[in-house]
Amino acid sequence: MLQKDFKRLTLYLLFAPFALWIILLIILPHIGMVALSLREKVAPRVYEFGFANYLDFINEPIYWNTLLRTGSMSLLVTALALIIGFPIAYYIAKLASNRTRGALFLLCLIPLWVSDLIRAFGWILLLRETGIISSFLVWSGIAGQPIEFLYNDAAVIVGLVYTVMLFMIVPLVSTLDGMDNSMIEAGYNLGGNGFTVLRKIIVPYAMPGIVSGCIVTFMLTAGSYLTPILLGGKNSSWFTEQIYNQFITRFNWEAGAAFGILLLLFTSVVIWLGLKLSGQTLANTVAKS
Numbered sequence: 001m002l003q004k005d006f007k008r009l010t011l012y013l014l015f016a017p018f019a020l021w022i023i024l025l026i027i028l029p030h031i032g033m034v035a036l037s038l039r040e041k042v043a044p045r046v047y048e049f050g051f052a053n054y055l056d057f058i059n060e061p062i063y064w065n066t067l068l069r070t071g072s073m074s075l076l077v078t079a080l081a082l083i084i085g086f087p088i089a090y091y092i093a094k095l096a097s098n099r100t101r102g103a104l105f106l107l108c109l110i111p112l113w114v115s116d117l118i119r120a121f122g123w124i125l126l127l128r129e130t131g132i133i134s135s136f137l138v139w140s141g142i143a144g145q146p147i148e149f150l151y152n153d154a155a156v157i158v159g160l161v162y163t164v165m166l167f168m169i170v171p172l173v174s175t176l177d178g179m180d181n182s183m184i185e186a187g188y189n190l191g192g193n194g195f196t197v198l199r200k201i202i203v204p205y206a207m208p209g210i211v212s213g214c215i216v217t218f219m220l221t222a223g224s225y226l227t228p229i230l231l232g233g234k235n236s237s238w239f240t241e242q243i244y245n246q247f248i249t250r251f252n253w254e255a256g257a258a259f260g261i262l263l264l265l266f267t268s269v270v271i272w273l274g275l276k277l278s279g280q281t282l283a284n285t286v287a288k289s
Contacts, residue, residue: 030264037258053258063242063259067266070239073153074221075270077160081168081217082210084161089172089209090202094181108166116163120230123159124150127231151233159227164220168213175209176202211278212285215271222267239263 040050057063092104111119126132127149137143149155183205187197203210228238243263246256275281 033257033260036254037261039254041254047254053255054262056255057258057262066237066242067239067262069237070222070263071266071270073157074218074267077157077164077221078168078214078218080157080161081164082214085165085168085213086172086206086210089169090176092169093173093176094179094184108169111162112166116224116226117230119163120159120227123155123162123231127155127158150231151235153232153236156228156232156236156238159231160221160224163224163227164217167216167220171209171212171216172206173209175206175212179205207278208280208285211275211280214274215285218270218274219267222263 037053038049038051039047040052042048088104092101096104124131128134129146129148129150131149133149134143134146138146179202183201184197187201192200223240225238225240225244228236229241232238239259240263243256243259246252246259275285
């Protein structure tokens, strides 16, 4: 009996840091955000319970248009990251040698060694009017004058795809690494071509990794702030900028909290729809990646 109680106590002690992390850094802050978003200011330092902050969002087209725009561009970034990352992940998992695999993983990790701010400024050095790409085009005679590649949606998408690529590749490699090569050989032996084997064997097997990578990539993209602001400027509105403006510029914490909750709900609904359409669940995607 004493040994059983000791094992139970050990389990509690091991689980306690994780439980505290979940409660203190995730659950309680979100509860506080919900409570703050439901405070309606009726007079200086006088608040009442109400949904005025959410009604302000609904009644102002620029807010929900920006949210929908952020969602659509996040889906585009996720799709591009999947299209680019899947061949890389397949090569790392099934074709590369052990030494090459480690080197490729290191190349994928290098961008994470610096902050988002430094990476964004790196893209600014490349894409600005006097940057490396524009100067090369002028020097080679391809362009007659300097070209400004910054401050548009294309620059934001490029920067975001670069930022989230690793989070797409890692779950794909983890899933594809467990696939038996004999499954691919059987597909070819049964008369299938490369596209058929990819569509009927490789992609269905990798679906948990695909969905897991898409979930993480979409959430990171929709919640990004620095990259859209620095690379897109005023020409590329992002919903996180609206949240920042409410908190910092307008000192309207109640509206900022409401916008934050709406962004969380919106991304959760998109992920739920994605899981339904793909036939996957969180248990066999994120939990296994």
